[in-house]
Amino acid sequence: MKLPRSAWVRGCATTVALALLVCTGAMAARPSPPFDIDPYPSTYQPLPRTDTLIAGVTILDGTGKRIENGDVLIREGRIVAVGQGLAGNGATVIEGKGRWLTPGIVDVHSHNGTYSVPLTSLDLKASDVAETSDPNVADTWVEHAVNPQDPAFSAALRAGVTTLQVLPGSTPLFAGRSVILKPVPAADVPAMKFPGARQALKMSCGENAKSNWGEKGEAPNSRQGEIAIVREAFQRAQDYRDEWQQYSKGKSKKPPPRDLKLDTLAAVLDGDIAVHMHCYRASDMAAMLGVAQEFGFHITAFHHAVEAYKIPVLLKRAGTCIAVWSDWWGFKMELQDAIRENAAMFDAAGGCVMMHSDSPVVGQRLTIEAAKAAAAGRRAGLSMPPEHIIRWVTSTPARALGLGDRIGTIAAGFNADIVIWSGDPFSIYSKADQVFVDGALAYDRAAPARSPRSDFELGRPEAGEQP
Amino acid sequence: MNQPARLLRASHTSVPVTALCAALLLVAAAVHAETVAIVHAKAWTLTTDTALDDATIVVTDGRIAAVAAATAPPAGARIVDAGGRPVTPGLMHAATQIGLIEVNSATETIDHTAKPGAPGAGFDVQYAINANSMLIQLARADGLTRAVSYPGGSGVPPFNGTGVLLRLVEHGEIMERARIGVFATIGNRSAAASFGSRAAQWQMLRTALDTAKAAVAPPHKPVATQPTAAPAVAPPAPIVAPAQSADAVALDLVVTGKVPLAISTNRESDMRQAAKLACDYGIRVVVIGGAEAWLAADELAAAKVAVVLDPMANLPYSFDELGARLDNAALLRKAGVVIAMSLGGVQSYNAGLSLREGAGLAVANGLPYVEGLRSIISAPAQIWGVAERQGTIAPGKDGDLVIWDGDPLEPASLATAVFIQGKEVSLATHQSRLRDRYLPQIERARSVASP
Numbered sequence: 001m002k003l004p005r006s007a008w009v010r011g012c013a014t015t016v017a018l019a020l021l022v023c024t025g026a027m028a029a030r031p032s033p034p035f036d037i038d039p040y041p042s043t044y045q046p047l048p049r050t051d052t053l054i055a056g057v058t059i060l061d062g063t064g065k066r067i068e069n070g071d072v073l074i075r076e077g078r079i080v081a082v083g084q085g086l087a088g089n090g091a092t093v094i095e096g097k098g099r100w101l102t103p104g105i106v107d108v109h110s111h112n113g114t115y116s117v118p119l120t121s122l123d124l125k126a127s128d129v130a131e132t133s134d135p136n137v138a139d140t141w142v143e144h145a146v147n148p149q150d151p152a153f154s155a156a157l158r159a160g161v162t163t164l165q166v167l168p169g170s171t172p173l174f175a176g177r178s179v180i181l182k183p184v185p186a187a188d189v190p191a192m193k194f195p196g197a198r199q200a201l202k203m204s205c206g207e208n209a210k211s212n213w214g215e216k217g218e219a220p221n222s223r224q225g226e227i228a229i230v231r232e233a234f235q236r237a238q239d240y241r242d243e244w245q246q247y248s249k250g251k252s253k254k255p256p257p258r259d260l261k262l263d264t265l266a267a268v269l270d271g272d273i274a275v276h277m278h279c280y281r282a283s284d285m286a287a288m289l290g291v292a293q294e295f296g297f298h299i300t301a302f303h304h305a306v307e308a309y310k311i312p313v314l315l316k317r318a319g320t321c322i323a324v325w326s327d328w329w330g331f332k333m334e335l336q337d338a339i340r341e342n343a344a345m346f347d348a349a350g351g352c353v354m355m356h357s358d359s360p361v362v363g364q365r366l367t368i369e370a371a372k373a374a375a376a377g378r379r380a381g382l383s384m385p386p387e388h389i390i391r392w393v394t395s396t397p398a399r400a401l402g403l404g405d406r407i408g409t410i411a412a413g414f415n416a417d418i419v420i421w422s423g424d425p426f427s428i429y430s431k432a433d434q435v436f437v438d439g440a441l442a443y444d445r446a447a448p449a450r451s452p453r454s455d456f457e458l459g460r461p462e463a464g465e466q467p
Numbered sequence: 468m469n470q471p472a473r474l475l476r477a478s479h480t481s482v483p484v485t486a487l488c489a490a491l492l493l494v495a496a497a498v499h500a501e502t503v504a505i506v507h508a509k510a511w512t513l514t515t516d517t518a519l520d521d522a523t524i525v526v527t528d529g530r531i532a533a534v535a536a537a538t539a540p541p542a543g544a545r546i547v548d549a550g551g552r553p554v555t556p557g558l559m560h561a562a563t564q565i566g567l568i569e570v571n572s573a574t575e576t577i578d579h580t581a582k583p584g585a586p587g588a589g590f591d592v593q594y595a596i597n598a599n600s601m602l603i604q605l606a607r608a609d610g611l612t613r614a615v616s617y618p619g620g621s622g623v624p625p626f627n628g629t630g631v632l633l634r635l636v637e638h639g640e641i642m643e644r645a646r647i648g649v650f651a652t653i654g655n656r657s658a659a660a661s662f663g664s665r666a667a668q669w670q671m672l673r674t675a676l677d678t679a680k681a682a683v684a685p686p687h688k689p690v691a692t693q694p695t696a697a698p699a700v701a702p703p704a705p706i707v708a709p710a711q712s713a714d715a716v717a718l719d720l721v722v723t724g725k726v727p728l729a730i731s732t733n734r735e736s737d738m739r740q741a742a743k744l745a746c747d748y749g750i751r752v753v754v755i756g757g758a759e760a761w762l763a764a765d766e767l768a769a770a771k772v773a774v775v776l777d778p779m780a781n782l783p784y785s786f787d788e789l790g791a792r793l794d795n796a797a798l799l800r801k802a803g804v805v806i807a808m809s810l811g812g813v814q815s816y817n818a819g820l821s822l823r824e825g826a827g828l829a830v831a832n833g834l835p836y837v838e839g840l841r842s843i844i845s846a847p848a849q850i851w852g853v854a855e856r857q858g859t860i861a862p863g864k865d866g867d868l869v870i871w872d873g874d875p876l877e878p879a880s881l882a883t884a885v886f887i888q889g890k891e892v893s894l895a896t897h898q899s900r901l902r903d904r905y906l907p908q909i910e911r912a913r914s915v916a917s918p
Contacts, residue, residue: 118783121659151782207572309905312912319918329898330602330816331571339898345905349912361779361812368824368878375879380902428827428877460783461735461762461790 033244034258035267040143042193044182047440051075053088054420057096061410062103062394066387072101074416077439082410099433100425102390103408104162104417106397107363108323109276109303109356112153112183113146113166117360130169131176135209135220136233138201139260140176142168143189152360153183153192154452158443159364160419160432163194163398163407167303170204170278171212173226174233177264178202178276180401182437185452198402200300201268203230204278205288206334227287234295237265274300274402276323280334282307289318301400303356306338312349321352321400325362326372343370343392344377344384354397366393371426386426415439502527503889504540505547505868508554511875512860513845516837524554526866529888534860547884547891549870555840556860557612557867557887558822561775561807561847562729562755564815565603566596566616566633566641580619580627587623588675588721589713592616593631593645601897602815607635608894609819610869610882613643615851617650617729617755624661625651625668626675629717630729632851634867637892646726647851648753649717653732653740655787669740672730676748679718727751727850729775734787738763742770753850755809758788761795764802773805773850778825778832780811796842797833806838807847820878827876839876 052074059070059082071086072079114128128145131137146166156164161183168175179189180197205226214221220229243256244266267273275292279285279302292299298319302308305322306329308315315322322343329338347353355370357363370392374384398408407417416439423430435443443452503526510522512534523540525533540546569576578595596616597603606614612635618628627650634643651672658665711719720726730741733756742763745752754760757774760767767774776799780791799806808829813821822843830839845858856865866889873880885892 118785118789120786121656155782211572309902309909312909313915316912316915316917327817327820328813330569333570333573336570336601336897337901339901341898341902341906345902345909349909350915350917351912352917359812360782364781365779365828371877371879372820372824375881379881380906426879428824429831431831457783461759 030248035263036272042195043190044193044195046077046438049440051091053091054094054096057099057101060102060387060390062408064387074439077416079414079416080412100421102419102425103394103410104419105160105366105393106408107161107164107357108354108397108400109358110164110166110363112360113150116147116150130171132171135172135229136174137172137176138174138264142166142176143179146189148186149454149456151454151457154454156363157183157452160435162417162437167202170208173209173230175202200274200276201264202276205284206280207332230291237262241266241269268297276301278303280304280306282310286314306335309342309345312346312351316351323354323356326369340376341380343373344382348382353392355392367425502544504544505549506540507551508549510860511555511840514859514861526889529866531862531864531866553871553875555869555875556844557869558610558843559847559857560614560818561850562617562809563614563818564616565614565818567592568815581621583622585622586713587621588626588649589717590618590621590628592618593642596642598641604896606818608896610885611819612867612887613857615647625653625672636887648726648729649721650729653730654734654737655785675718679722721750727753729753729755731755733758735759735762739766742766742772745770745772759790761798762790764799768803774799775807775809777811778808778829793832796829800834800838805846807842823876824878
């Protein structure tokens with residue numbers, strides 16, 4: 001979301017001061033295209049917080065640095081200092097002796113709130129994971145479906161997740177716009193929305209779309225049919241964008257009729273909405289990179305990307321990241337060549353790697369995903385120390401979400417999204433002891449009574465793990 | 468020799484067919500005569516609660532001959548130095564579908580579920596086991612040496628059919644014992660899909676057991692008996708009276724106490740029904756799933772109902788699992804329930820690795836460490852009646868052993884050597900060959916610039 005544009009539109013309509021400032025150019029009367037305006041902005045407010053000094057922890061800063069016996073000072077929701085022997089100056093002190101500290105975990109691929117548990121026969125008939133009435137539902141916004149009372153959100157928070165991107169499901173080729181959320185207690189979605197975070201378009205390639213529509217005798221029923229639909233849509237988006245530009249430059253009298261699908265695709269062409277694309281096979285990824293080059297857009301990340309290890313050069317040249325599991329394989333034809341070394345090999349090639357969940361179960365153990373992927377790399381002779389692989393679940397996904405300067409790193413100036421782990425976060429025995437979101441202690445394992453629970457869970461059989 | 472030639476030979480031989488079959492079984496039964504000694508092992512024998520340091524484990528003729536601390540290996544033995552690393556018995560999966568699954572979305576590669584018209588309790592997956600499955604190759608390389616593979620659905624709900632015991636030898640027959648147990652599913656969507664109510668499912672189950680009981684009128688009918696000490700190879704399918712249907716044979720095994728009835732079910736009420744069923748019929752019952760089993764832990768323990776649980780289940784995935792929690796394993800074990808692990812979704816594709824990750828997570832949530840190991844090694848053997856062969860490092864037990872490069876319950880640890888019947892098996896898989904094919908280009912790609 002680029003703030004200036006929406007401010008321009010609102011400013012011209014309502015604010016005299018802004019109108020004077022902004023609406024005086026040659027395009028004075030002409031609003032900018034509405035491609036990436038967010039009419040439903042974040043209303044998120046940080047939880048109550050105190051200034052905190054976390055002392056004597058092993059810090060993995062999220063960018064490759066490891067600090068033993070380190071301190072982190074948090075003031076007003078931000079990290080203000082990282083080092084050793086810091087003075088708290090009145091801040092609440094947490095002694096971290098023997099514990100580890102990392103940035104909050106960022107899950108770049110979640111379906112929480114739409115694949116909302118408990119799953120019932122109603123979800124089987126019509127699920128909120130994606131609108132599947134058409135292969136192009138680029139006009140859908142998944143935030144309109146998210147249920148904040150999905151118990152998976154609080155489970156993710158208790159596991160150290162502080163930011164997650166909810167993506168629409170991968171049945172449609174253009175599956176709609178994502179939303180970036182904080183897994184904090186809320187009654188509506190805007191109250192969870194990461195302020196100012198840009199949306200992404202979820203796209204997909206391969207088996208899913210052609211199987212779904214092919215079975216019904218509709219298009220697409222082949223991979224080439226999928227690509228044809230994608231190219232046609234982007235061709236129309238280019239035309240739509242051109243018409244808007246003509247109008248904005250005063251070369252035409254009227255803007256084109258508003259098309260919500262084309263809004264999304266035009267924003268992709270402008271680079272204002274990132275593309276996160278579900279693809280498994282190397283050949284599918286290569287085909288989509290070709291389409292992206294043809295129409296001039298950038299694919300931020302291939303998700304699942306189980307054959308990325310086969311095409312590291314192509315992906316690196318495109319500047320495209322991968323978001324992967326450690327060891328899921330085999331259950332579809334396009335997963336036959338998935339290998340556990342995928343993440344480590346692509347990383348060793350200099351590629352940009354993220355671990356993703358796609359599942360509320362895996363989403364509670366993304367560091368273990370990284371540990372397993374790193375272990376496979378070790379067997380292949382690739383060194384993957386903790387301070388390196390923590391990037392896969394912190395700073396790298398933060399960058400992919402366009403938030404790399406705000407979260408995912410333990411450094412002065414960053415949001416205080418922080419996890420204190422009972423031990424090495426890559427050990428199965430370690431747990432998130434305390435989780436801070438914007439400097440507020442959102443979860444404390446030592447205070448189970450204050451443990452976040454969804455409304456759904458209240459009064460039901462006692463669930464959740466004992467602290 | 469190509470396949471038609473072999474068939475031709477067989478059809479023209481004067482040797483009786485039954486003798487040929489016996490000869491085939493003998494081929495499969497041949498075990499390694501080599502003696503292997505694993506030295507300097509941190510041996511988790513599981514005969515005690517602690518590891519035996521600097522252990523020497525001797526395997527002769529496929530069986531463990533000796534295990535002791537700091538002893539010299541026998542002369543002539545092949546020496547394998549574990550270098551102080553952990554050694555455990557081979558892992559055993561208590562409830563998987565390996566051998567019956569290849570590519571989930573390609574339905575013709577799936578053999579675990581039958582349609583209406585097929586047998587019910589007697590739907591027998593022994594006839595479909597595929598030893599060449601990529602899932603089995605990977606599981607073996609991950610240290611899995613035995614598994615119970617079970618049917619997912621039969622022609623007569625609520626029964627799924629009968630499962631098999633697999634021993635994941637590298638070459639030859641992997642089906643070690645057919646009809647290891649009868650499987651059923653109760654509750655949630657299965658109820659809606661079959662009779663519309665779980666009450667009807669329990670009733671159908673009870674009626675079937677009543678019928679089977681009535682058929683076991685004294686004098687005892689000569690039905691198939693399962694050997695208590697399994698031979699090293701698959702026994703021939705039991706010979707039964709022609710009038711007895713496959714379903715009747717299967718249920719007879721249950722009501723005569725020869726094999727367990729394994730019920731996939733999760734809700735607390737169903738846990739109590741399962742315990743009651745075990746008591747009412749005097750049968751062995753195993754629960755698979757058991758998300759809310761901790762709420763009926765004492766009842767399950769009293770009825771000696773074992774639980775094969777998913778240690779990652781802590782979300783209310785369905786209305787049957789509202790009470791799911793990560794310390795289910797710890798609470799059940801504390802109450803005296805025998806527990807094993809099976810992780811939803813990855814129970815087959817990562818049959819070996821997922822067990823260790825799950826057991827590690829259960830330990831992280833209160834299960835004693837050695838009980839975590841037992842839940843994936845000896846408890847499955849206990850549940851399925853093969854404890855005399857599998858599950859501990861002790862003289863006479865099968866020479867199925869794994870050397871790990873670290874704590875076996877850390878998913879980041881790897882199996883560095885796997886022995887089955889005292890023979891070191893290949894760790895090469897489809898995946899490892901892909902890795903080796905593409906690894907060289909990784910170095911070359913490093914110098915390519917990104918925008």
